[in-house]
Amino acid sequence: MNKNVELVIVGAGPAGIEAAITASEFGIEVSLVDLAPRPGGQYFQQPPEAFQEDAYVGSKPRERQFLQRLSSSKIELRSNTLVWGIFEGSKPGSWCLKLHGPLAPAQLNARAVILAPGAYDCAIPFPGWDLPGVITAGAALRMVKNQRVLPGKRVLLSGTGPLQMQTAAYLLQAGAEVVTVCENARSLLLRGVPHLPSVWGQWEKLKEGFDFLKVLVQARVPYRMGWAVTAAHGKDRVTQARIQKIDNTGFPISQPEIIEDIDVVVLGYGLTPSTELFRQLGCEMEFSRLGGGFVPQRNQRMQTSCAGIYGVGDGARIGGVETAIIEGRIAGYASAAQLGHLSKEAADKLISRQKPALCRQMRFAKTLAKLFPVPAGMFSFADQDTVICRCEQVTLGEVKRAISFGAQTVTDVKNIARMGMGNCQSRTCGTIVAHILAAETGKTREDVHCLNIRPPIHPLPLIVIEEFDNGSVKGVERQ
Amino acid sequence: MSDQRSYDVLVVGAGVIGCAIASALTEAGLTTALLDREQVGAGASSANFGMVQSNDVELKSTIPMLKASKSKFKHLEEELDTQFGLRRIASLRLITSEDQWKLSEERAKILPRNGIPYEFVPPNRIREIEPLVDPSNLFGATYASEQGQLNPLLFMWAYLRRAVAKGLTLHTYTEVTGFEISRGRLQGVHTNRGLFSAGVVVLATAAWTRQLGKMIGRDWKIHTFRASAMVTEPVYDLKLRTILTSADHIEMPVTSQEDTELTVLALTQTPSNHFLLAQADRPGEVLQPLISHAAPKTIAIMAARFVPGLRKARVLRAWTAPTTYTRDGCPLIGPVEGLDGLILATGYRSAIIHAPLAGDVITQLVTTSKCDIVDLAPFKPERKMEAVDTFYTVKSDSSQNQHENP
Numbered sequence: 062m063n064k065n066v067e068l069v070i071v072g073a074g075p076a077g078i079e080a081a082i083t084a085s086e087f088g089i090e091v092s093l094v095d096l097a098p099r100p101g102g103q104y105f106q107q108p109p110e111a112f113q114e115d116a117y118v119g120s121k122p123r124e125r126q127f128l129q130r131l132s133s134s135k136i137e138l139r140s141n142t143l144v145w146g147i148f149e150g151s152k153p154g155s156w157c158l159k160l161h162g163p164l165a166p167a168q169l170n171a172r173a174v175i176l177a178p179g180a181y182d183c184a185i186p187f188p189g190w191d192l193p194g195v196i197t198a199g200a201a202l203r204m205v206k207n208q209r210v211l212p213g214k215r216v217l218l219s220g221t222g223p224l225q226m227q228t229a230a231y232l233l234q235a236g237a238e239v240v241t242v243c244e245n246a247r248s249l250l251l252r253g254v255p256h257l258p259s260v261w262g263q264w265e266k267l268k269e270g271f272d273f274l275k276v277l278v279q280a281r282v283p284y285r286m287g288w289a290v291t292a293a294h295g296k297d298r299v300t301q302a303r304i305q306k307i308d309n310t311g312f313p314i315s316q317p318e319i320i321e322d323i324d325v326v327v328l329g330y331g332l333t334p335s336t337e338l339f340r341q342l343g344c345e346m347e348f349s350r351l352g353g354g355f356v357p358q359r360n361q362r363m364q365t366s367c368a369g370i371y372g373v374g375d376g377a378r379i380g381g382v383e384t385a386i387i388e389g390r391i392a393g394y395a396s397a398a399q400l401g402h403l404s405k406e407a408a409d410k411l412i413s414r415q416k417p418a419l420c421r422q423m424r425f426a427k428t429l430a431k432l433f434p435v436p437a438g439m440f441s442f443a444d445q446d447t448v449i450c451r452c453e454q455v456t457l458g459e460v461k462r463a464i465s466f467g468a469q470t471v472t473d474v475k476n477i478a479r480m481g482m483g484n485c486q487s488r489t490c491g492t493i494v495a496h497i498l499a500a501e502t503g504k505t506r507e508d509v510h511c512l513n514i515r516p517p518i519h520p521l522p523l524i525v526i527e528e529f530d531n532g533s534v535k536g537v538e539r540q
Numbered sequence: 541m542s543d544q545r546s547y548d549v550l551v552v553g554a555g556v557i558g559c560a561i562a563s564a565l566t567e568a569g570l571t572t573a574l575l576d577r578e579q580v581g582a583g584a585s586s587a588n589f590g591m592v593q594s595n596d597v598e599l600k601s602t603i604p605m606l607k608a609s610k611s612k613f614k615h616l617e618e619e620l621d622t623q624f625g626l627r628r629i630a631s632l633r634l635i636t637s638e639d640q641w642k643l644s645e646e647r648a649k650i651l652p653r654n655g656i657p658y659e660f661v662p663p664n665r666i667r668e669i670e671p672l673v674d675p676s677n678l679f680g681a682t683y684a685s686e687q688g689q690l691n692p693l694l695f696m697w698a699y700l701r702r703a704v705a706k707g708l709t710l711h712t713y714t715e716v717t718g719f720e721i722s723r724g725r726l727q728g729v730h731t732n733r734g735l736f737s738a739g740v741v742v743l744a745t746a747a748w749t750r751q752l753g754k755m756i757g758r759d760w761k762i763h764t765f766r767a768s769a770m771v772t773e774p775v776y777d778l779k780l781r782t783i784l785t786s787a788d789h790i791e792m793p794v795t796s797q798e799d800t801e802l803t804v805l806a807l808t809q810t811p812s813n814h815f816l817l818a819q820a821d822r823p824g825e826v827l828q829p830l831i832s833h834a835a836p837k838t839i840a841i842m843a844a845r846f847v848p849g850l851r852k853a854r855v856l857r858a859w860t861a862p863t864t865y866t867r868d869g870c871p872l873i874g875p876v877e878g879l880d881g882l883i884l885a886t887g888y889r890s891a892i893i894h895a896p897l898a899g900d901v902i903t904q905l906v907t908t909s910k911c912d913i914v915d916l917a918p919f920k921p922e923r924k925m926e927a928v929d930t931f932y933t934v935k936s937d938s939s940q941n942q943h944e945n946p
Contacts, residue, residue: 469579484856
């Protein structure tokens with residue numbers, strides 16, 4: 062099955078929805094494809110339909126309104142659907158997207174594609190980080206906000222940035238006991254002063270942060286600045302954790318303290334852009350320390366080096382929800398112009414009107430990234446036997462052996478040690494190995510490059526790739 | 541450039557052949573640099589099945605060289621001090637018609653005479669050799685019992701590590717942009733990182749050779765096609781014993797009826813139980829390694845046709861690399877006529893089996909200006925290619941569509 066559409070948008074989070082609404086208002090036929098059962102992305106994530114609730118705990122009118130605009134539009138929404146690869150189309154200037162999902166055609170063809178794939182959590186490896194019960198902040202939020210389950214009763218958080226404070230507050234409100242929050246940044250107030258101008262005007266954000274802080278203060282949660290979890294212990298699941306004070310470069314400086322009787326450790330070390338489709342497509346990438354690592358090069362119109370492929374939101378560069386929405390709007394205008402629904406001059410005018418707000422939001426995002434860095438020393442917590450690549454069970458010792466073989470890039474480490482060759486295609490270990498390799502060889506993150514990503518971007522049964530009618534064959538489950 | 545970049549030999553292309561040559565040159569005491577436009581093994585060398593393959597050899601001229609190179613594998617893991625997983629494995633090529641068999645008849649006469657087992661097996665023996673295959677619609681198969689396989693990435697890195705230990709300088713992300721020629725002799729190469737000078741330059745550049753030749757007005761007859769493959773996650777309830785290939789192929793257009801993926805079955809299971817699936821070939825002088833929309837699909841169709849049990853196996857990734865063929869099926873090895881200081885070592889049909897000897901041959905050429913290890917006359921870079929090898933050509937170049945293995 063093969064379907065043509067004017068514009069495909071991948072990812073129904075804030076950026077993708079805004080892009081879809083903007084484009085459809087110019088009369089463009091839009092197909093919005095999303096992996097989740099319901100639209101909203103990570104930020105506006107909605108509970109499963111079976112819960113019979115409209116929105117998640119703590120949702121605001123603005124968010125409900127956002128999703129209502131989507132449902133009242135003519136946009137074709139394809140939920141539960143994976144775009145597993147994007148290829149050169151059979152007609153010049155067209156792109157071919159391979160889909161997998163209930164009722165989805167195997168292939169969508171379009172001249173314009175906006176990628177809004179969002180971001181996922183970073184984790185840092187330490188002994189025991191692969192124990193059951195050690196989870197990321199994103200996972201914890203998903204459990205609490207979306208699935209309404211507590212990941213555990215006694216929770217220890219370690220990480221950095223506002224997301225970790227937010228996670229702690231949600232866990233508390235949902236009934237968990239937050240034993241301690243380790244914030245690896247130190248003396249925030251002092252370091253924050255030079256950044257005050259960029260925070261000016263972000264009242265909504267500041268109020269939100271203040272509300273979360275109030276929850277933590279009222280519950281008298283111990284908040285340790287400049288501390289981090291450096292090991293997790295337990296037999297079948299985590300039961301205790303080792304925490305240590307760290308210096309500005311992330312290296313442990315204090316004697317370890319043991320936190321007993323915990324059942325969950327939540328790690329929140331910021332976000333990594335989900336750049337798989339950009340890399341699979343062969344878009345030119347560039348390194349952005351504050352933007353979350355390697356990100357696609359984009360022009361003012363949010364277009365990547367591939368003509369007709371746009372990138373918006375956290376998946377193209379970490380910038381937060383407000384940035385994502387503005388970028389989505391810009392890509393909506395740009396694709397409308399590309400597809401002939403809007404003159405180039407009119408599009409340029411509309412896009413330039415978005416610029417001041419975009420600059421303001423980007424400044425704020427950069428400030429956050431500067432205030433809450435993940436310093437290099439934090440990648441020293443792992444020991445030789447710590448598994449770095451979980452899919453292929455590659456330990457730090459094996460990664461270091463590959464480096465001693467002469468590996469200069471993350472691809473070299475992959476080729477020698479098989480890291481990143483498993484199910485997740487290096488989503489978790491790719492950045493970690495880049496840090497380790499850079500530290501071991503004295504290179505920069507940029508110099509060790511990033512890994513290629515190949516289709517399918519998530520593992521799929523051969524029968525799907527074959528485009529065999531899987532309805533008639535039993536025993537193949539959708540992954 | 542401020543630093544001195546002058547070497548006895550420059551090897552261009554850090555693939556399996558380039559790494560093996562670099563290792564032999566440094567072993568011989570020559571100051572050597574290895575250049576690559578990207579990272580180590582960025583072309584076809586990290587995209588293949590690791591076949592130590594002899595059953596697809598070009599029959600007229602290449603057998604002596606292949607045999608000499610194959611014999612060097614015996615102690616290679618000890619010599620290079622790296623386990624790269626070398627194992628013996630049989631190859632089984634499924635045939636659906638008598639006509640297909642006739643194209644292999646000559647091969648079945650010549651190869652066994654040269655110590656390479658290769659025979660026709662009827663359908664009832666196919667199941668014995670490979671229980672996963674249903675032989676009911678088959679005419680038979682060709683069976684080559686002594687083929688080999690290894691981990692191509694570790695094999696390449698084993699040579700590279702040895703070379704670096706002996707003093708090799710590796711320059712990755714260094715792309716040749718031109719040749720420095722004076723007084724009728726090659727003096728070095730220009731790159732995006734400046735000039736590299738050397739007494740001799742060796743091109744082990746596979747699919748990139750043609751465009752490098754054009755920089756000095758040469759039209760080397762080495763052609764490109766993009767070959768694709770896939771890998772599944774480990775599969776434990778299916779056990780494939782052989783390298784399974786088919787004479788049958790399917791064809792699917794990519795951008796037009798002239799631009800197609802031509803796909804045969806090529807299947808193997810690694811010691812870690814992953815299935816490797818290939819091979820879709822897309823002719824055309826294109827070096828971009830982007831996979832087409834048709835390649836994964838056609839590979840999946842062929843694999844499922846012959847081994848339906850694979851349908852439930854999850855595919856981890858699919859990839860493409862530009863690789864080469866020549867009309868007469870022979871590589872381009874030796875000095876370039878009329879330009880002292882330039883040697884080619886490229887266009888091998890099956891690079892891995894030829895890698896060990898490539899180092900010896902090139903080192904002898906560099907140090908003595910001749911080669912008595914094998915007769916290089918059939919491999920002269922600028923020979924006339926009249927004889928058309930029918931065994932491995934791609935549609936754009938001839939009407940034949942014969943494939944053996946990846």
